[in-house]
Amino acid sequence: MSVVAxxxxxxAGVSAGIKKPGEKDLAVVAAAGPVAAAGIFxxxxxxxxxxxxSRHHLRDHxxxxxxxxxxxxxxxxxxxxxxxxxAMAQATAEGLGCRVPDVLVASTGPIGPxxxxxxxxxxxxxxxxxxxxxxxxxxxTAIMTTDTVNKEATAVGSGYVIGGMAKGAAMVRPDMATMxxxxxxxxxxxxxxxxxxxxxxxDKTFNCLNIDGCPSTNDSVFLLASGAAGVRxxxxxxxxxxxxxxxxxxxxxxxxxxxxxxxxTVNVRGAVNxxxxxxxxxxxxxxxxxRASFYGGDPNWGRLLAAxxxxxxxxxxxxxxxxxxxxxxxxxxxxxxxxxxALLATLRQGDFSVDVEVGTGEGxxxxxxxxxxxxxVTFNSEPx
Numbered sequence: 171m172s173v174v175a176x177x178x179x180x181x182a183g184v185s186a187g188i189k190k191p192g193e194k195d196l197a198v199v200a201a202a203g204p205v206a207a208a209g210i211f212x213x214x215x216x217x218x219x220x221x222x223x224s225r226h227h228l229r230d231h232x233x234x235x236x237x238x239x240x241x242x243x244x245x246x247x248x249x250x251x252x253x254x255x256x257a258m259a260q261a262t263a264e265g266l267g268c269r270v271p272d273v274l275v276a277s278t279g280p281i282g283p284x285x286x287x288x289x290x291x292x293x294x295x296x297x298x299x300x301x302x303x304x305x306x307x308x309x310x311t312a313i314m315t316t317d318t319v320n321k322e323a324t325a326v327g328s329g330y331v332i333g334g335m336a337k338g339a340a341m342v343r344p345d346m347a348t349m350x351x352x353x354x355x356x357x358x359x360x361x362x363x364x365x366x367x368x369x370x371x372x373d374k375t376f377n378c379l380n381i382d383g384c385p386s387t388n389d390s391v392f393l394l395a396s397g398a399a400g401v402r403x404x405x406x407x408x409x410x411x412x413x414x415x416x417x418x419x420x421x422x423x424x425x426x427x428x429x430x431x432x433x434x435t436v437n438v439r440g441a442v443n444x445x446x447x448x449x450x451x452x453x454x455x456x457x458x459x460x461r462a463s464f465y466g467g468d469p470n471w472g473r474l475l476a477a478x479x480x481x482x483x484x485x486x487x488x489x490x491x492x493x494x495x496x497x498x499x500x501x502x503x504x505x506x507x508x509x510x511x512a513l514l515a516t517l518r519q520g521d522f523s524v525d526v527e528v529g530t531g532e533g534x535x536x537x538x539x540x541x542x543x544x545x546x547v548t549f550n551s552e553p554x
Contacts, residue, residue: 183308197238471505
């Protein structure tokens with residue numbers, strides 16, 4: 171059900187001919203009228219045309235629909251790309267009978283090629299005609315690129331529902347990155363509340379995901395509230411339910427990481443503050459050497475120490491304590507005696523956790539990372 175689980179939303183996924191014949195590559199998620207909306211986007215300075223347009227359209231904090239395509243990022247496409255993104259919004263607005271600024275746009279796929287806008291505009295009426303409250307999975311399928319499965323999640327609150335769909339399997343690094351997500355709720359909420367909670371939750375979920383350390387041009391996360399349930403939620407409860415949905419989607423993306431074998435949960439503790447803890451975790455999991463050691467199930471804590479120290483954030487090189495799956499391998503930057511063979515056997519079985527204490531404060535964060543496999547290198551060396 172995903173994005174159509176809350177009352178007041180419909181969705182559709184159709185083929186516009188961007189990808190292989192018959193393969194879904196165009197999605198629309200729509201409300202019955204303009205609703206409160208919020209969004210968070212990539213901070214990549216080469217932001218794609220749909221990101222620029224959606225930022226602009228969200229200035230009045232409302233939206234009627236989101237139109238999304240896969241198979242082409244419409245990034246690095248200059249003024250022609252900006253015109254194409256606007257054309258997507260215009261065609262959708264015409265079909266729904268709403269204002270153009272009430273349509274948000276997102277694209278994902280290879281960077282550089284021009285968007286086949288004629289194909290998309292010809293297919294938008296089909297997508298609008300197919301809108302219904304049962305086609306969340308079709309919409310989630312239509313935004314996939316190298317994903318192997320569609321990604322959907324829901325959470326039920328006290329009289330309201332939150333639904334979501336997402337895509338992402340590569341070029342996913344904190345600040346999101348080639349990840350798209352659409353979140354919907356039927357709770358009654360102001361745009362201010364939506365924006366505040368989405369930013370906080372995004373920092374703790376999507377921005378803590380690191381598949382391959384490559385920030386993208388197209389990251390977009392949208393949150394729309396129809397108010398159709400007629401319930402004004404407890405904000406603390408709502409934020410927790412929103413966190414549940416976003417973390418579920420983020421972990422689905424991590425587990426579907428392009429040619430990855432396992433998900434590693436990296437818990438950073440003892441940083442100056444939470445934001446710096448997150449940045450230290452990002453820096454460590456960006457390291458190819460660290461991710462290669464994850465692939466081998468090797469508790470090589472020295473690579474974590476080196477990666478953390480190479481970043482711009484303060485760590486105490488004499489106070490790092492590291493554990494793998496709860497087994498302490500170093501304390502105060504001194505290697506300990508431990509049952510190495512037993513730990514290796516455990517780490518090579520699948521997903522595992524790493525706890526890193528950096529010794530400079532009370533800040534903490536959790537990063538969800540993937541290993542670096544030979545298959546990833548081979549896959550991404552092939553022409554796209």
